Amino acid sequence: MLLNFMSSVSIVVVNKLVMDKYGFHFAVTLTAFHLWSTFFLLLLTAKCGVFEIKRLPVRDVAKLAAGTMGFICLTNLSLQHNSVGFYQVMKVMTTPTVVIIEALLYQKYLENRLKLSLLPVCLGVILTTVTDFRLNLTGTIYAVAGVIVTSFYQIWSGTLQRSLDCNALQLQTYVAPLAALFILPLMPLLDQYDMNDLHSIWYYNLNVQNGAVIALTGFFGFLVNVSIFLVIGRSSAVSYNILGHCKTVVVLMSDFLLFGRPKSFKSSFGIVLTLVGVFWYTSLKLEKARVEKEARERAPSPKSVDDDSLTRHEEKIDVRSGSREE
Template identity: 35%
Template sequence: MGFFDSLFGRDDRRQWHSFKRKDSDAGEAGRALEELRSSLHNELRTSDGAKRQQQRFCGPVVAMTFNFMVSVGIILGNKLVMGRVGFNFPILLTLIHYACAWILLAIFRTLSLLPVAPPSKSTPFSSLFSLGAVMAFASGLANTSLKHNSSCMHMCSVGFYQMAKIAVTPTIVIVEFILYTRKISFQKVLALLVVSVGVAVATVTDLEFNIFGACIAIAWIIPSATNKILWSNLQQQKNWTALALMWKTTPVTIFFLLALMPWLDPPGALLFKWNAQNATFIFISAFLGFLLQWSGALALGATSATSHVVLGQFKTCVIVLGGYLLFDSDPGIVSICGAIAALGGMSVYTVLNMKEPREKATIEQPPKLPSVKLKNAGEGNKDFS
């Protein structure tokens, strides 16, 4: 040791050992980081793991807030496109939305950002095909009905379209009972009834419509309800994520929109003035359409079809009350009372939804067995539970 002490001082040896410890700590940190990255990659490479990540980062509050904000944006975007730009081809506009969504999803897939889909055996192709077809009718007919039931794009002029939207709520309850024998409590029925009546009073000031637009609105009700139910069921029961389900169903939707376009769109799409400004507004609307589809799918996967409809009606009430409070619009005292009543019904519905999981957890929890004392002459008292 004297030789080493003479060759290296004690301070040098301490410094040498501290360097070794730092290298060891850095190596352990690097290994831990590599293990975390590997586990995260493996988590996203399986459908179960991707579903867990979606549930972790996009719970009900986040998903519904995201969907609410995008919904307001797409309303403004479509008003701009159909009003100022003059693009009066609702099916073609919907087709552009889904085509741009599919291109974005293809980019995600190329960059390995698209979650893995569940095994094909778990979900028959007929279910995915049905969802894609229903989605085309729900989205295309909604835009077509709105165009034909309003001479302008103001909320007060689309009364019949609002009535059709309100009719989606009982349709969902009936279809879910027929397809899945899913029942709804009497308290929820009363809350939904208050919501529907309140929204009707708040928004339906007249029922002026043309025959073609009325037929389109009525035909839209069942596809819209079925679309929401299938999106919610496939995500909650079959472990699908929103993006993976969009990737599988969007090509089918595009095919059916191409088939609907000659029947429902007016002629003259090729003669539209495709300058840089108009194209920019249309593609901004298309990007918002992608966000709307994604956020809607996240909300349906995190909640239910009925809750998603209630969210849409909440947006309508916020627009009515926000216009009155912020922009000095005068919808009338009856409309204001209807919006307030609808918000009250939504609050009750939300409370009932929050109570359900707790009640189920309480019912499923096994009861505690009482402790029993047994007297044993040789060993004394023993406590068994």
């Protein structure tokens, strides 16, 4: 969770710098670069013995790869066409969307007290960002589509690791290159690739400075993609979203410091309210985990139950017939 926190905050800040300060307005191409960076760095880590590549059914992984493509692509497009504030408002809506999808499609219901703890989280982020709305139709469409796709992506990330019996690195080794291939047809459609246009990617002034920052986004993209699977595989999609809201607060603080966002009482109160909700939800989850652990420790193991049943059965035979014992 610490790895995901640090890398996710870093990639939002660095991506925004690449798009705004260095003028690289090609979000889909940047997404493809992040995916290929993830794949090649995974091959390097596997070569170093960090993990062993496992054969997985491509058909099963393809669904998650499509979700990965949509998740990263729509997130980058939303960040490109919206302010950081509206971008974060729409990201926070992923949490209730995950809860609704899991209830409707997977019959997985969240406890009422956990649902209640989500309210200050959502309200806090909305309060923090509501003063920064600069709505536009294109950006809103990308943001709404991103919420839906991201919700399914997060749910599938956890279920697929368990169903295929693989770890996060093994799964991401297949997902990243497939998602990068899926995104190829979208690059000339959503980014400017016209050779006759001076604002196209072919005329971008790539130099050592902006090239190094773009390369840094690829490294952070690798860390984000891997850590998402690690967190969701060991917790849940909702827990991952709560971690996301902690990241939201830090990203918004960076917005104040780096991008000149005006400070206000409403924004500050929203940050505090978000943190209250995060701590509340975390304490409830820890309490629930402690109760479940104590219940497992008190419950007899299946083997001991079988042994007790056998002993009682033998005692009954001894009482009813001594000849059976002989």
